[in-house]
Amino acid sequence: xxxxxxxxxxxxxxxxxxxxxxxxxxxxxxxxxxxxxxxxxxxxxxxxxxxxxxxxxxxxxxxxxxxxxxxxxxxxxxxxxxxxxxxxxxxxxxxxxxxxxxxxxxxxxxxxxxxxxxxxxxxxxxxxxxxxxxxxxxxxxxxxxxxxxxxxxxxxxxxxxxxxxxxxxxxxxxxxxxxxxxxxxxxxxxxxxxxxxxxxxxxxxxxxxxxxxxxxxxxxxxxxxxxxxxxxxxxxxxxxxxxxxxxxxxxxxxxxxxxxxxxxxxxxxxxxxxxxxxxxxxxxxxxxxxxxxxxxxxxxxxxxxxxxxxxxxxxxxxxxxxxxxxxxxxxxxxxxxxxxxxxxxxxxxxxxxxxxxxxxxxxxxxxxxxxxxxxxxxxxxxxxxxxxxxxxxxxxxxxxxxxxxxxxxxxxxxxxxxxxxxxxxxxxxxxxxxxxxx
Ligand code: XLS
Ligand code: NI
Ligand code: NI
Numbered sequence: 001x002x003x004x005x006x007x008x009x010x011x012x013x014x015x016x017x018x019x020x021x022x023x024x025x026x027x028x029x030x031x032x033x034x035x036x037x038x039x040x041x042x043x044x045x046x047x048x049x050x051x052x053x054x055x056x057x058x059x060x061x062x063x064x065x066x067x068x069x070x071x072x073x074x075x076x077x078x079x080x081x082x083x084x085x086x087x088x089x090x091x092x093x094x095x096x097x098x099x100x101x102x103x104x105x106x107x108x109x110x111x112x113x114x115x116x117x118x119x120x121x122x123x124x125x126x127x128x129x130x131x132x133x134x135x136x137x138x139x140x141x142x143x144x145x146x147x148x149x150x151x152x153x154x155x156x157x158x159x160x161x162x163x164x165x166x167x168x169x170x171x172x173x174x175x176x177x178x179x180x181x182x183x184x185x186x187x188x189x190x191x192x193x194x195x196x197x198x199x200x201x202x203x204x205x206x207x208x209x210x211x212x213x214x215x216x217x218x219x220x221x222x223x224x225x226x227x228x229x230x231x232x233x234x235x236x237x238x239x240x241x242x243x244x245x246x247x248x249x250x251x252x253x254x255x256x257x258x259x260x261x262x263x264x265x266x267x268x269x270x271x272x273x274x275x276x277x278x279x280x281x282x283x284x285x286x287x288x289x290x291x292x293x294x295x296x297x298x299x300x301x302x303x304x305x306x307x308x309x310x311x312x313x314x315x316x317x318x319x320x321x322x323x324x325x326x327x328x329x330x331x332x333x334x335x336x337x338x339x340x341x342x343x344x345x346x347x348x349x350x351x352x353x354x355x356x357x358x359x360x361x362x363x364x365x366x367x368x369x370x371x372x373x374x375x376x377x378x379x380x381x382x383x384x385x386x387x388x389x390x391x392x393x394x395x396x397x398x399x400x401x402x403x404x405x406x407x408x409x410x411x412x413x414x415x416x417x418x419x420x421x422x423x424x425x426x427x428x429x430x431x432x433x434x435x436x437x438x
Contacts, residue, residue, distance in 0.1 A: 005070050005086040006350055011093050012358060023354060028365035030095060034372045035327065042326070043364050044336030045298075045357075046098035046139040047091060049105045051310070051342040052353060053083045058345070065348040075108040080123050088130040094357050098137050100187075100338045101127075102144035103174045109148070113166070117173055124177045131181060139185065139336050140231065140267075140295065141178030143170040146191025146239065154192045156213035157206035157244070164209060171217055179226040184334040185295060186226070187267050188214065189233040194240030207244055211258035218263045229334040231267040231294045234283070236276040238308050247276040248286040255292075265294030269340055270318065271301040271308050280318060284325040295335025296322065298360065312341040312360040316437050319367025320374070327371055337364060370436040379432060383425070390419075 015024035030040040053071075056064025070086045072079050084106070091099060107123040110116040131137060145155035145167050153159050155167035178186050193210055195201035217230065232255070236246040245251050248266055255261040266287040273283040287293035300313045313319055326332065339360055343352045374380055390396050395412065398404055 005089050006093060006354075009093055009351060009354060012095055012354065023351075023358070025358060025365070026362055027369070028358075028361040034368055035375075037331070039365055039368060040097065042323075042331060042368055043361075044098060044139070044332050045096045045361055045364070046100050046336045046338040047087075047094070047096045047357070048338055048340050049087060049099060049101035051340065052090060053087050054105050055342045057343060057348055062345070065345050066343075067348050067350060069350075077108070077119060077122055080107055080119070081126050084123065084126045084130055088134050088136060090353065091136050092134055094354060094361075096357070096361075097135070098139040098336050098338075100138070100140050100142070100340075102142050103170060103177065104144040104147060113169055120173055120177055124180055128181055138178065138181040138183035139338060140187050140228070141174055141181065141183045142187040142189065143167070143174035144191075145170060145193075151192045154194070154206065156190075156210045157193045157195075158209075164213070168213060168216060171213065172220060175217065175220055175226060176224065178228065179224055183228050184336075185229045185231050185265075185267075186217075186221075187231045187233055187295075188217075188245075189235065189267075190243060190245045192239060193245065194237075194243035196241045203244075207254070208258075210244060211254070211260065214258070214260055214264070218260070229294055230264045231335075232264050233267040233269060233272070233297065234276070235269070235272040235308075238275070247273070247278060248283045252286070252290050252292060261292075265292045265334075267295040267297060267335070267338075268293065269297030269299065270313060270322075271299050271310055272297075274301045275306075275308060279321075281321040281325060284322065288325060288329050293325070293329055293335075295332065296326075296337050297340035298322075298337040298364065299339065299341035310340060310342050311344075312339065312356045312363075314359050314363045316363060316366050316370070317433075319363045320370040320433075320437060321367075323364065323367040323371035324374060327368075327375060370438075373436050374433070377436070380429065383429065387422075387424075 009023065013024050014029040015021055015026065017026050019026055028039060030038060032039050034042060055066065057066040058064040070082055103120055106127065107119040110119050145151055150163055150166060151158070153163070156164055158164055175186055190210065195203065195206070221230065232245055232251045234245045234247045234251045235243050237243060244254065248268060251266055255264050268280070268283045268287055270280045273280045284293060298313050299310045300315055300318060302309045302311060339357060341356065341360060343356045347356065391400065
């Protein structure tokens with residue numbers, strides 16, 4: 001195992017809130033028990049291969065700044081294998097058990113499909129070996145169906161059926177790789193599955209094409225015996241103006257419309273939720289209410305920038321709200337908290353990878369503890385319950401049975417007169433929530 005990439009950085013210790021060591025956890029103690037489970041089990045942190053190993057930290061106005069002394073910048077297999085070594089050294093030192101990757105993050109595309117497949121298989125062998133040696137596990141895999149110029153008009157939704165074939169081949173091989181590596185899930189983020197103008201787009205046809213690819217994936221998954229879950233990751237825009245998987249509600253509708261509902265869960269990302277004009281907790285709640293909340297891409301946007309900035313999540317109110325939802329659903333089963341997050345362009349030294357993950361992990365550890373404290377305190381839960389008390393009366397349950405008519409309801413309105421209402425107490429509840437953010 002390589003020891004060279006981060007020679008001055010030890011395994012990051014937990015030192016507690018009093019520590020002044022920037023390379024230590026102040027709040028994330030993997031073994032601390034919260035609501036009967038260890039923090040590591042609750043949070044199930046995963047590291048994104050693409051941001052950690054492949055993101056050069058460029059922006060639309062300037063070149064990449066990331067210093068990656070281990071990377072020779074080539075598309076060789078040797079370089080790809082070296083990155084795997086470095087990645088697993090990073091996972092070990094930061095203390096993250098899980099990871100996620102796209103096919104093209106880990107292995108270079110070859111001159112043709114056969115060579116591409118061989119490249120991927122070669123790197124997957126190495127990933128597999130490193131997983132075994134280092135006790136690390138794959139949370140989910142995915143195929144990059146958005147970077148290559150052939151996907152300019154979409155992948156599954158391309159106007160050219162030959163492009164669909166390439167996309168399908170990538171999904172097949174990425175599912176194989178995920179299966180071989182024992183991944184708990186497989187993600188579809190429809191990077192180019194959307195459009196910029198209806199002047200050149202048959203939206204009806206394109207949505208059907210996307211459903212066909214997803215059905216092929218379900219069929220293939222069953223034939224190879226992949227036990228993991230399939231996820232869709234909603235996002236409203238970027239790169240296209242209108243993405244077909246715009247938000248959780250759109251995805252659920254899509255799945256129902258095309259008879260895929262039982263086969264997919266959702267992977268909800270904070271920055272995508274906010275780009276869609278929602279809050280993260282709204283998106284999580286929509287997915288959870290449908291029993292389809294699978295996993296989380298943990299990051300956050302920048303309120304003064306209107307794009308997918310993929311920042312590390314550091315907002316304690318946000319992490320608390322997220323962990324409330326996760327605890328409410330009884331914890332992750334096949335999902336986890338994947339840091340789909342990158343350092344700022346100015347944070348270009350290798351050590352910044354550690355600072356970034358430490359800050360995100362500590363923020364989620366605090367969110368977990370605050371969420372557990374809110375649940376234990378019970379006042380918020382009690383208020384919510386009490387607010388709907390009238391629906392628990394005899395009349396309420398008759399209405400909920402769904403068997404009453406408009407005429408019957410009118411009679412009740414006539415008899416009971418003007419109902420008495422109580423305040424929603426938003427500000428009181430906000431203050432109560434804030435009591436737990438310390
Ligand atoms: C991009 C997406 C992407 C997916 C995986 O905005 O978040 O990173 O998580 O393809
Ligand atoms: Ni994501
Ligand atoms: Ni994203």
